[in-house]
Structures are given as C-alpha cells and as structure tokens.
Amino acid sequence: MDRPLSNQVRNKRMLSIWLKVSFAVLSIVLFAYSVNWFFTPSVKRSMLRTAIVSTQDLTVTINAGGLVVPLIEETMTSEISSQVKQINAEPGQKVQKGDVLLELDTQKVRLEIDNIQEKIALKDSQINSQKVISNKALNELNSQLELLTVDLESRETRKQKLVKLSKVGAFSSQDLLEAQLNVKRTLIEIRQLKQAKLDVKLSSQAQVDTLQLEKNILLKALDEQLRLKKAAVVRASLNGSISWLNQEDGSNVLAGQALAKIIDDSQYKIEATLSDFYASQLLPNMRATIRYQDQVIMGRLVQQTPTIENGVMKLSVVLDTPNTPTLKNNLRVDVGLITNKVEGGLALSKGPYVPGRGIHNVFVIRDNIAYRTQIEIGHSSTKLHEIRQGLNENDEVIISDMSDFAHLSEFAVN
Template sequence: MDQALNPDIIARRKRKTALAIAALLATLCAAAWGINRAVSPSVDAAGVMLAEVRVGNIANTINASGIVIPVHEEFVSSPIQTRVAKVNAKLGQQVQANELLLELDNRTILLAIDAIKEQLAQQENRILALTLEMEQKRKQLISAIELLELDLEATRVKLGRYQTLRKAGGVSAEDLLTAELNVKRNEIQLRQQHEQIADSKRVTSSNIEGARLQKNILQKQLLQQQELLAQTQVRAPFAGMLTWLLADEGASVATGQLVAKVSELNNYKVEASLSDFHARALGAGQKVLVEQGNVKLDGVVQTVLPEIQNGTVKLLVTLAQPNHAMLRNKLRVEVNIVTEQKKNTLLADYGPAFNGRGPQDVFVVRDGVARKTTLDIGASDGKSVEILSGARAGDRLIISDTSRYKERDSVRVAQ
C-alpha cells in the first residue's frame, strides 16, 4: 500500500519545477532579446548627427550666390573709329581723377577741324561781302531818291504855275494835264525807290542771316569736333581703380567701343543670383546677411532686377559697411535674404534629414530608441530649422541622412 509523500519532498519538487519554468522563461526572453538584437537595426550614436530641440529665434532666409561689385564704376568708350596711339596706364592700378590713361589717334579729327575752320572763314567773308553790297545799294538808291525828289519839286512848281496861267487863259488844258501827270509820275517813281530800298534791305538781310545761321552751325560742328578731340585723350572720370583697359597700342577701335573702365575703391555692393522660383518672395527693403568665411555683413535689398535670364533672377544688395576691409572687387560671397523672422520658437540644427518646409518624417530619440515621428517644419535660415509641431524642447533628433531606415518605424540608438 502506497504511503503519502513527505510534504518537504513535495515542496522541493514544486520549487524545482518553478525554477525550471523560470529558467526556461528567462532563456526564452534572452533568446527573444538576442533575436531582436540580431534582427532589429541599430545605429551608433557617434555615427549620426544628433540635434537637441531648443527654444530660440530664427529668420527664414533664401540662400543665393553673390559677387561683390563697386557701387560706382564708369565705362569710357571711343568717340570715333580710330586706333590706340599710346597707352599711359596699367590695368589694376589706382588712378586719380582726370589722369591720362591712353591716347587715341586724332588725325582725322584734326583734319575735320581744319576743314570746318575754312568753311567758317568763307561764311565770315560772305557776311562781310553781303553787308558791303547792301550798303552800296542803299547809297545808290538814296542818290536816286534825292534826284527824284528834285524832279518832283520841279514838276510841282511847274504845275502850280500852269494852274495860275490856266485861270488867266495863258495855257491850254492839255498842258495843265501834262503837268499834273508829270507830278504823279514823279511821286510814283519816288515811292518805288523807297520800296526798292526796303526790298533790297530785306533780301540782303535774309542772305546775311542765312550766312550767319550757317556760321552758327559750323561753330557747333567745330565745338563737337573739339570735344571729340579732347575725348581722344582718355582720362579717368574719377579717382579709383582701373579695372579694364584696351592696352594694345595700334589696335583698331570702333566708335563707341569700350577702351577703359574705372571702378570706385572702398565702396562696394553685392549682386546676388538665385532661382526665379523665389522671385515672388523677393522685394526691395528686405534684410540680407552677407557671409564670407567668418565675416558676416548686414545689408538690405536695394532692387530686384526685372529681367529673368536662364531661370535666374538677380538683385542688388546695399551693405551697411560698404567699405569693410574684407570686401574687394569680384569677391564671391554667400547671400542670405531674410523673408521672415520669428522669436521664441522651437528650433533644431539643420541637417540632411530635413527637406524644405511642411510635414516630414524624422527620427526622434527617446529612451535609447529613435522613433519615426512626423514633424511640421517651418522657417529655415540654412543653419537651423523651425519645428512647428511633433517635438518638444529637450528632444533629440537624428538630423543626418536616415534614408536607409525609411521603411522602419524605430531604430535602436547604441550609446
């Protein structure tokens, strides 16, 4: 007959069973953990870029490439078709106002000036001849008038005598009529002589005026040629740097061709270029940050050029420090145009994980696990981005490229 087991033995057996079950469960957990470690991807914290979400200020900017140019530069062109006779300056040198840069061949202008001076002399001689001719005709007509006045006086005396005799029957009616006609004839001739003086004066004065007008035209032409002659001595329009020069002596030059360019020193602005995609967001008066290395200069958009070429829009930036020591002609700089400014907003450092504005998936690290989270990204200045929603201050974000984990919802972060 079976005997009941000792309670101690039963208790020991239960403990062994419980321990075996616990060991089995621990083994299963360890195996599951190991399998999870083997299957689930992980990233090394030192191998990714992490950024902590913080509160700060941000200015939304549009990035553009810029080039430093002088505020004032002037082009000097050739006034005529000629050739370079002599070069007096060197490219890149500093020049003073009115300093001689080069000389153009001026022989054709000198010949033109001599020809105009000869024509001026001819016109002066013509004016003198017409004036003398008018005076001579005037004297001749005055003499004729004086004779006619004597004849008129004589005929009037004779008419008066015939009128007296006619009353006494001493002359015939026919003789009286003849005397009256003689008086009228002399009066008409005298009037015609006076009119001829006026007509002759008007005609000769008109000829003289025409000669004087032609003389004035020639004087203006002479002045123009003298100005062209002065321009063949190419001089600096103001003090600055000679940034372009046609330095080949004997080289042919067309009318209006550029022969020199002088740029102002220590006074610069920036010409920025960017995609016309941003054209609607640009406007005069916007703040600008110009960067070159560690130097940052404040500026303002002066004007947005209306012409768009090859999908590129250009704008001019006025600098707060146009004479900064860093600035030099043709220096390439980075231009950040401020379109929006925000204060006390959530920020994170910019990285490849961000792509423009709007909702996008970013891995947020919490408790050693990076979980894919949809963040709403707002403004960006190229160094930081604004986080409108999806994260809180103190969170850490993976801002490096995580495209290889785009199918995963979470990734372990190994410390």
C-alpha cells in the same frame, strides 16, 4: 565505514558549487553582451555632427547665392573711330577722377577741324561779299532817289508857277496839267525807289541770315570736333579702380566701343540668383541678410529682372552700409530674403541630414543611443529650421549625413 561529512566540508563544497555556477552565469552574460555589442551597429561620436534643439527667434528666409559687385561702375567708350595711341594705366590700378587712362589718335579729327574752319572762313567771305553787294545797290538807289528828289522840287516849283499864271490867264491849262502829271510821276518813281531799297535790304538780309545760319551750323560742327579731339584723351570719370582696360596699343576702335571700366571700390551692392520657384514670394523692398564668414549685413531687394533664364532669376540687393570694409569685388556671399519671423519657437541648426520643410526622420541621441525619430520641420532661415513637432528643447540631434543608417531604428554612439 562511511562517516557523515562535517559542516565545514559541506560549506566548502557548496561554496565551490556556487562559485562555479556564478562563473558560468557571468561567462554566459559576458558572452551574450559581447555578441550583442559585436552585432549592434555603432558610430564614434567624433564622426558625428550634432546640434542641440533650442528655443529662439527664427527669421524665415529664402536663400540665394550672391555676388558682391560695385554699387557704381562706369564704362568709358570711344567717341571716335580711331586707334589706341598710348596707354597710361593698367587694370587694378587706383585712379582719381580726371587721370588719363589712354589716348587715341586724332589725325582724322584734326583734318576735319581744318576742313570746317576753311568752310567757316568761306562763309565769312560770302557774308562780307553779300553786304558789299547790298551796300552798292543801296548806294545806287540812294543816288537815284536824291536825283528824283531834286527833280520833284523842280517840277513842284514849275507847277506852282503855272498855277499862279493860270489864274491870270497868262498860261494855258494844258501846260499846267502836264506839270501836275510830272510831279505825280516823280512821286511814284520816288516811292518805287524807296520800295526797291527796302526790297534790297530784305533780300540782302535774308541771304546774309542764310549764310550766317550755315556758318552757325559749321561752328557747332567745329565745337563737336573740338570736343571729340578732347575726348580722345580718355580720363577716369570717378575715383576708384580700373576693373578693365583696352591694353592693345595700336588697336583699332570704333565709335561707341568700350575702352575702360572704372568701379567705385568703396561702395558695393549684391547681385543674387534665385530659382523662379520663389518668384511669387518676392516683394519690392523686402529685407535681406547678407552673410560672409561670421558677418551679417542687412539690405533690401530693389530690383528683380523681368526675364527668367533656365529657371533662374537675377536680383539686385542694396546694402544698408554699402561701404562695408570687408566686402570686395566678386566676393561670393549668402543672401537670405526675409519672408517671415517666428518668435520663441524650437529651432535646430541646418545640416546635410536635416532637409527642408515637411515630415522627416532624424536620429536623437539619448544615453549614447541614437533613436530614429519622426519630426516636422516648418520655416527655415539661413542657418536654422523651425521644429513644429517631434523634438523637445535640449534634445541632441545628429545633423551630419546618416543615409547609411536610415534603415535602422537605433544604433550605439561610442
């Protein structure tokens, strides 16, 4: 005979049923979560590079690659065709202005100096000979002039005597006329001799001047050869370092050929390269930032090459502090040519997955989920992008390469 169950038994059975149902529901939930977790893409946070959106001033720049070069570099060339006789320095060596770098053979120059000196001595001899000849001719003319002067006095005396005698009729007029003509003839001869003296002086002086001019030309040529002989000893033109040196002892060199290069290693400038796409945005003296490691140096654009090779322009940037100690020759640096400034805008650090200007998709992390978000990027500086829309301050944005996840709208960040 069946008896009704007690309340205690019924409660135990209900509790057992509820436990079984609860366990089944929990198992289903855990199973569903596990399936969802297994099939939902996820990335470890340690594998991601992120940046926080912040409000700050943005300096808009055009980025270029730069190379540190000496502000002052001088090339010493050979002034004669010769041979390298002796090398007294080596590349990289510190030098002071006037230090001997190398010496050239001067045999040809010495022979030319001897030849010119002989020609100068010959001109001196010719000048002296011309002066002797001129003096001899002048002495002969002076002697003739003295004799004619005596003849003039004698003929003048005879003419005066005949004039007096002709007045009393003691002498014929014919004799008087002849005496007068003799005086005139003598005066003409004296005048001719004086003109001959002047002609001899002028002619002799002209020949002496010509010879002296030829001598002066030779003296200038001698000075030039002496200078070339001195220049055969190649010396440093400034304090600095040897960046290059002809180290081939005994090698032939031509006039005008480079022998050494000296750089002032205390002052530098930047030579930058930039795509010709940005040519229209460049202005003379525009400001520039030069970044090396964590250091920022200011400068300005001073030169832009008029020619473009393979779509690349060459620029020259002088530094506000050209003697910056950390700069070294041939050091690679980043150059930012400043075109604009944005004050108090949203900014995001640059990264592989954050491209340049325009509309782009990025992933923003919220509660360990990365959501694909469309943003608009405006201006850019060396390290930052201006965010015009799509992000808020303090948003965490993935800036590492996420091309493998570009098709997803979201994924988990573990």
